[in-house]
Amino acid sequence: MNYTIKQVSEKTHLKPHVLRYYEREGLLPFVDRSESGIRRYSEEDLEWLSLICCLKNTGMAIKQIREFVELSLQGKETLKERCSMLIVHKKEVENQIAGLQKYLCKVDHKITYFTDQYEKYLDEKCEIGAVSHGSD
Amino acid sequence: MNYTIKQVSEKTHLKPHVLRYYEREGLLPFVDRSESGIRRYSEEDLEWLSLICCLKNTGMAIKQIREFVELSLQGKETLKERCSMLIVHKKEVENQIAGLQKYLCKVDHKITYFTDQYEKYLDEKCEIGAVSHGSD
DNA sequence: TCTTGACTTAAAGTTAACGTTAAGGTTTAC
DNA sequence: GTAAACCTTAACGTTAACTTTAAGTCAAGA
Structure with a gap:
């Protein structure tokens, strides 16, 4: 199952431009795209977002969350x-x-x-x- | 007993420029001055600062703390x-x-x-x- | 007396985390 | 088929809370 940016926005209470911003900042890399370039979020992406929100809402800076994500990718x-x-x-x-x-x-x-x-x-x-x- | 800005800075762990900033923002009005214009903080000022830090460190915005202070002055x-x-x-x-x-x-x-x-x-x-x- | 260092002000700079705008392409409902 | 409601990027704007800088005053020690 895939989700549009709007659907994810509604699920996470993060506005679309914030989701794009997080992606740009390396918090959620490799989000899938449709042929015309539209983001298609997977369940796994949602789980990642959930952890990201957890870290962010407990005061971790975006910079450090990115470091964590980069480690995960390794x-x-x-x-x-x-x-x-x-x-x-x-x-x-x-x-x-x-x-x-x-x-x-x-x-x-x-x-x-x-x-x-x-x-x-x-x-x-x-x-x-x-x-x-x-x-x- | 009076304190210089440096002494208050050491007591509160707020740097001198932050103390001046708070004063400018109306969080700690009427700090006494020496003849040459040097700040002399009273015990009462310190108590105020303690409450201000409490509110600030629990997430109250400086704007709202100012409102609180203004009400107190009334x-x-x-x-x-x-x-x-x-x-x-x-x-x-x-x-x-x-x-x-x-x-x-x-x-x-x-x-x-x-x-x-x-x-x-x-x-x-x-x-x-x-x-x-x-x-x- | 001179200079060192702590104080003063006003004003401009910084940072994080968005938010907004512009300029355009795509999809869907009627 | 066309208009509304999406989507895209890039780039500039905003806000809070400092932080730094520049330029000057003042008191104390060599």
């Missing part, structure tokens, strides 16, 4: 190297998550603090309102 | 609005974390897959080696 001799790359990246993602969780705590504390402040503020307004009403 | 009437902003942002951070965790699983699966493939590859090489050794 065959099984690069399996170990690719594995190392992924292990390093995994640690980076874990660090990202840990960092975000720490910041999440901080945001949470701020929310609590602001909520308290807001209640105090409402109380103050209420008191002033009561006093000014009493002094009528 | 006083207690904006407490509710600021609180809402943080609650929305909190959800975004939670989504980020959830997304990353999903991707982390995928990376992990790939690592497992590659490790397996690598072992198979070594076995193959070993077999070929053994055969060619046997046929010597």
Whole structure:
């Protein structure tokens, strides 16, 4: 089964020009073409795209994804190297998550603090309102 | 206690030109100056910077941080609005974390897959080696 | 006194990752 | 068969977040 660029665009939520851009940047080489030069994506291409998105959305730069793809094209001799790359990246993602969780705590504390402040503020307004009403 | 731009740079790991840039962009207004125009950061400025870094490192754009800062400058009437902003942002951070965790699983699966493939590859090489050794 | 080095500003440059436009060829629906 | 909706490439534009450069001020040490 083959897919047009539009179909792939809908599946991956990447716009057609982004798919072309990725191809141009060496992230997805050897996409098949029809006689008239129109891209025909295979299931394998879709799987590649899925991994590419995974790496990209976890912060890997396109440059480095290209390096990974180039290694893949060189065959099984690069399996170990690719594995190392992924292990390093995994640690980076874990660090990202840990960092975000720490910041999440901080945001949470701020929310609590602001909520308290807001209640105090409402109380103050209420008191002033009561006093000014009493002094009528 | 006051700090020079260099001291703040060391404390926050933000380079001096970045601190000036943030100030110019309205993220840290009203930093005190010496008679000759040199910045003197207060403890309060440092606390502000800490929150700014928290928001920035969790993906909030500088533009939006500026909006948050501008609201803060308007006083207690904006407490509710600021609180809402943080609650929305909190959800975004939670989504980020959830997304990353999903991707982390995928990376992990790939690592497992590659490790397996690598072992198979070594076995193959070993077999070929053994055969060619046997046929010597 | 002079020069070294940290500070100041304004403005231009850089980078990544797209996004847009122009100019044209192809396919499909009516 | 023709118009709309696709597809193609090349090249230039945009945005965010810095980063660098140029040109100048100021205080301290040899």
